[in-house]
Amino acid sequence: MDIIGIDLGDLMNERVIPWQPTVIAGPKQALLVTPETAKMMLKKAKRPLFVVGPLAKEEPILTLTKEIAEHWDLPVVTTGDAYKIFKDAGLDSKQNGIVEIVNLLKDPEWKGVKGEGQHDLVMFIGCIYYIASQGLSTLKHFAPHLKTLTICKFFHSNADASFPNMKDEEWLKYLEKMKTD
Amino acid sequence: MVINVAPKSTKPKDFKDDFWKSKDIKISIGEIAHDEAKGGEEDVKMGPTPKPNVTDLRSWDMKLIDRYEPFYAPFCDMCCLCTYGKCDLTEGKKGACGINIEAQQARMVLLACCIGAAAHSAHARHLLEYLIEKKGEDFPIDMGNNVDIEAPIIRTVVGIIPKTLGDLREAMDYMEEQNLHLLSSCHTGQEGSNLDFESKALHAGLMDNLGKEIGDIAQIVALNMPKGDADAPLVELGIGTIDRDKPVVLCIGHNVASGAGVIDYVEDQGIEDDVEVCGICCAAIDITRYNQHAKVVGPISKQLKFIRSGVADVIVVDEQCIRTDVLEEAKKNQAKVIATTDKMCLGLTDMTDEESDKIVSQLINNQIEGALILDPDKVGEVATKVAMQIAADRDMLKLLPDMDEIQKVAHECTECGWCTRVCPNGIPMMEAVVAAGEGDFTKMEELYDNDICYTCGRCEQECEREIPIMSIMAKIGENKLKEQKFNIRAGRGPIQDVEIRRVGAPIVLGDLPGVVAFVGCTNYPEGAEDVAKMAEEFLERNYIVVTSGCGAMTIGEYRDEEGKTLYERFSGDFDAKGLVNVGSCVSNAHIPGACIKIANIFAKKPLEGNFEEIADYILNRVGACGVAWGAYSQKAAAIATGINRWGIPVVLGPHGTKYRRLYLGRTDKEEKWQLNDIRSGDVVSGEPAPEHLLYAAENREEATVAIAKLCIRPNDTSKGRQLKLTHYIDLHRKYFGTIPEDVYKFIRVEKDIPITYKKDIKSILEEKGWEPRALPQEPSIRDFPDDSKAEIQGK
Ligand code: SF4
Ligand code: SF4
Ligand code: SF4
DSSP states (O other): OOOTTOOHHHHHHHHHSOSSGGGOOSSOOOEEOOHHHHHHHHHHOSSEEEEEOGGGOSTTHHHHHHHHHHHTTOOEEEOTTHHHHHHHTTOOOEEOOHHHHHHHHTOTTOOOTTSSOOOSEEEEESOOHHHHHHHHHHHHHHOTTOEEEEOSSSOOTTSSEEOOOOOHHHHHHHHHHHTOO | OOOOOSOOOOOOOOHHHHHHHHHTSOOOHHHHHHHHHTTOGGGOOOOSOSSOOTTTTHHHHHHHHHHSEEEEOOSOSEEOSSTTOOEEOOTTOOOTTSOOHHHHHHHHHHHHHHHHHHHHHHHHHHHHHHHHHHHOTTOBOOOOTTOSOOOHHIIIIIOOOOOBGGGHHHHHHHHHHHHHHHHHTTSTTSOOOHHHHHHHHHHHHHHHHHHHHHHHHHHHHHTTOOSSOTTOOEEEESGGGSOTTSOEEEEESSOHHHHHHHHHHHHHTTOTTTOEEEEETHHHHHHHHHOTTSEEEESGGGHHHHHHHTOOSEEEEOSSSOOTTHHHHHHHTTOEEEEOBTTBOTTOOBOTTSOHHHHHHHHHTTSSSEEEOOOHHHHHHHHHHHHHHHHHHHGGGGOOOOHHHHHHHHTTOOOOOHHHHHSTTOOOHHHHHHHHHTTOOHHHHHHHGGGSSOOOOHHHHHOTTOOOHHHHHHHHHHHTGGGOOEEEEOOOOSOOHHHHHHHHHHHHHTSSOOEEEEESOOBOTTOTHHHHHHHHHHHHTTOEEEEEHHHHHHHHTOBOTTSOBHHHHSBOOSSTTBEEEEESGGGGGHHHHHHHHIIIIITOOOOTTOHHHHHHHHHHHOOEEEEEOSBOOHHHHHHHHHHHHTTOOEEEOGGGGGGSEEEEOOTTOGGGGOEEETTTTEEEOOOOSSSOSEEEOSSHHHHHHHHHHHTOOTTOOHHHHHHHHHHHHHHHHHHHSSOOGGGGGGOSSGGGSOGGGHHHHHHHHHHTTOOOOOOOSSEESSOOSSGGGGSOOOO
């Protein structure tokens, strides 16, 4: 790539400055991950959970999200009004407000959506950026028993691990990769 | 046992003194009847907590937050309040003072509530003293024949029945002292428990409610604003209603004094037809309550658009929610700014003691860039004279760049994307600019319509090509002037006692599905229609919809397919299908006020000094829910927290999580929902109703379903429960496509099952192994026989 006058370091930074730059909260920042690392995290997790928000309602994200959930056999919680369209598309989920599910996730005693025990990894897609950022902050501070991973096209500094800021084209490639082992 | 170390310098009021004072004033028939009904004021029984100190209602707070545990979403990982810091509070680390992240969040919430309460109450204090100066301290508090309980919050909290403007000072003094103690506990090395910070925040919220009531009562009686008139007139609303050919005085803020000064001057001079007086934010609402010739430009989201349009010749600012760069913005089109309160002086020279004509000439000749005038009457004269003299010369300045020019500048866009990234709502501004650069303005128009872009200006200052995005928006608005004409019902103030008599029983029994109150700023995540659509949905379903402030304005900006606004379609009655605009921000006090009156008028609960019993009554029986949908200031933190202390749940929009704290219930913990049936003395299992006290929804659809659910109360009769569940299920089906799986939690006996959904619900009940349970006769969360819950243990 021919990048005249632009420092490559800047370009890298650009990917890991929180997408809304002012959500930056302090010294603890998310780890930038690729689909490969994200998949490693899913493989290692004993009880992962997939939280899907209303921004994932549109195609092609809807289908990709559904396929990722199915490939990894993930229990799904839908937030906002995402429940209906995913159900119509054949993906069953538990409907919760994002603050409700985060409230449950921060309780180490909670038994998880399947009643089998608290989750140890929560992967997010499609939640509205700034409310998601707040929810991730809650989990960062009050849920040391689990890790958070975001696979939106926005860098989420409050997560433990996040995809970088990306344009749609690159993001779709990332999501495609998430569908395989 | 709680040891009270805060000084209790204010004593409960001596009612005898007050009684004799009240003999001096003219009292209406209504008042006599009321006093007789109460057996005369001497018999007013004082409850246990008149003028509660910071810790006096702590046991109630602990009950609330035991059930609705604080949920923290830190907005910042650090604390920078003192020079030991910044302190990093991540991973269990504590600050140099020993504070942990939870207590720090709660402290920030308390601080926000203190700021909010101070803003409302300093406004109230200013108005009160100004009006006492004008009308005298013996000016009677007469809210008309239909409002006997003129000050439900003051009665319940302070324990007095104010009869004159002067009497309000006692409530004001009490409020100010409390706020001082509360603010002090935010200091380094004071409170250490997050739960106690919460209790203090709840107290600050209550003080906020009190301050608002004082302010609104004072202005209603002294300025003769509507006194609970359900058919208050419709007033004009919208940028398109302002006659640009006339001199225009624009009032921004919340304090009616200076706006009233302008109106008075214009009327005295008989030049009403020659000058436009209009307002933005609550100042607009309150000047139209004062005089219906004034016009409402719109809510806070119109501020920068309208200033940039250059239409206003003179901008009069008072206090709260005003753009702090108003002077800089006004200079761009040579509008003149007059600051009018001690809260916002803008660095301007204090001209209060100068001759009006001298100030006028200095402003016109650009010898001063604006003026600080602390006398509302003088503000009226100066603002009007300046507007009339400069309007003609400013005509040229009201011209915005033409569309060709806009296309040319927009074409400069490098597609860096930062405008969208810095936008609070992530609005696709870049796409709109790019399209405008290609001569397609439809995307810009979409952002303009319904205030999807609320012109905060963050994108414009970030733009590396200095594209004047806000001026482009203002220009788009100019093209759409004809469409920007709406109306709003003038703020009516309190709910009448007769209305409470009529709807008290249906509300408490559940036959009327609920009261939903839309309050607060309009910087909504998806534009202005969000709230109007919610209001419409609940109005059509027979709920009472109450509104105030900027929320009331956006509701007026929405038209149905036939072109009618909701104010034209629905009456202003406090009854099923009524759309009740109570007024400005301070008028929000009438919303808990109505709930308090239900407890008093319908259930005969004494008010004076009886906060806990009243709040417990409201929590368990009055199906009311507040909604503050937009991104909002510290005032909303105080309003919502105060409302919560009365036992009324509130739904916030997604930005609401940035307040750092919600109060969420856990439906999976059955023990949290036990009720004490005061009548039988039995402890019975209850339902999660209301499920949360302070909730944030991600979008309108989620919020709508949540609101319907949050109107359910333990006291509902089976008929009422059926009705409320029908709405909850209908809306759940509409937005989520299914019958909610938690519906079984709200069925106590078979009679509670809505007939339309009988079959489906029965199968859910079977699946969940449901058993019928007793309906409490008088549900309460106080005085459990084994009252371990009342003990204040902390955690
Ligand atoms: S108040 Fe406490 S946490 Fe905050 S900066 Fe000072 S020492 Fe640190
Ligand atoms: S003015 Fe504010 S709300 Fe409008 S697009 Fe720009 S940043 Fe967003
Ligand atoms: S910030 Fe300016 S240059 Fe960058 S995308 Fe937005 S309008 Fe274009």
